[in-house]
Amino acid sequence: MDRRAFLGSLGVAALTPHLTHLSVRRLKRVGIQLYALRDDARRDLERTIADIAAIGYKDVELLGSMNNFGMPPARLRAVLDTNGLRAPSTHVSGNALNELDRNLDDAKTLGHEYVIVASLPITGPRTIEDYQRWADRLNDAGRRAREREVWIGFHNHANDFTAVGGVAPYDVLVERTDPSIVRMQLDTGNLAMAGLDPHTYMGRFGSRYWTFHIKDVPRPGATSDVELGTGVLDFKRLLASIDDIDDKHLFVEQETYPGTPLESMRRDFKFISELEF
Numbered sequence: 001m002d003r004r005a006f007l008g009s010l011g012v013a014a015l016t017p018h019l020t021h022l023s024v025r026r027l028k029r030v031g032i033q034l035y036a037l038r039d040d041a042r043r044d045l046e047r048t049i050a051d052i053a054a055i056g057y058k059d060v061e062l063l064g065s066m067n068n069f070g071m072p073p074a075r076l077r078a079v080l081d082t083n084g085l086r087a088p089s090t091h092v093s094g095n096a097l098n099e100l101d102r103n104l105d106d107a108k109t110l111g112h113e114y115v116i117v118a119s120l121p122i123t124g125p126r127t128i129e130d131y132q133r134w135a136d137r138l139n140d141a142g143r144r145a146r147e148r149e150v151w152i153g154f155h156n157h158a159n160d161f162t163a164v165g166g167v168a169p170y171d172v173l174v175e176r177t178d179p180s181i182v183r184m185q186l187d188t189g190n191l192a193m194a195g196l197d198p199h200t201y202m203g204r205f206g207s208r209y210w211t212f213h214i215k216d217v218p219r220p221g222a223t224s225d226v227e228l229g230t231g232v233l234d235f236k237r238l239l240a241s242i243d244d245i246d247d248k249h250l251f252v253e254q255e256t257y258p259g260t261p262l263e264s265m266r267r268d269f270k271f272i273s274e275l276e277f
């Protein structure tokens with residue numbers, strides 16, 4: 001090899017690690033849905049929040065739907081602040097929209113950017129008209145919430161995708177809601193439990209998703225979840241597909257466990273926080 005070629009090869013070798021470093025990304029913040037530690041939180045919410053912070057989570061999605069286990073908003077905010085945690089989001093039931101002003105007051109106290117409707121109180125067989133009606137309610141709530149700088153969102157469950165007349169009710173709701181006032185939360189595990197691929201929905205509605213539940217399943221169509229990285233979902237591909245990921249919120253959630261919930265939450269955090277995409 002002549003001198004020029006040798007020096008050229010050194011230049012490539014010097015640049016390659018730098019380029020490789022630039023191409024590797026990891027999540028800057030990892031959040032947790034408090035439902036993952038619901039039994040611990042029911043026993044001692046303050047201790048559970050301290051445990052969450054000790055693991056390394058930075059954000060907590062709270063459970064307005066469970067009244068945050070009876071802890072008043074101002075007290076809960078103080079506990080979060082003491083542990084260096086944010087609560088950018090909370091889950092509520094659809095019935096919470098009947099008391100939207102109170103929920104928005106609590107959101108401001110707790111620092112929520114999002115109030116996510118996580119369940120629709122529909123009785124009997126679900127219809128397309130049900131989802132059209134709820135889309136309209138979400139739009140109305142979204143307009144009111146934006147006046148107070150909060151977003152209304154919607155969180156999917158597996159039964160939202162059960163086809164009615166060949167149409168997925170979830171699709172109707174997403175298409176009928178106004179993206180300028182309503183944002184979607186994608187639960188990867190719940191979607192997979194419906195036998196669907198999260199990447200398909202990212203391709204269809206990716207710009208609508210601003211918050212995510214990171215949940216794994218043992219197989220498509222399963223009825224329970226597993227620890228992250230032990231199931232079938234490709235989180236490396238998923239994270240790479242999320243535009244402006246640092247401006248969005250990702251919450252680990254697991255509902256069934258091989259051991260204690262806290263042990264699973266530690267392993268889940270290690271997997272997703274170290275994942276390069």
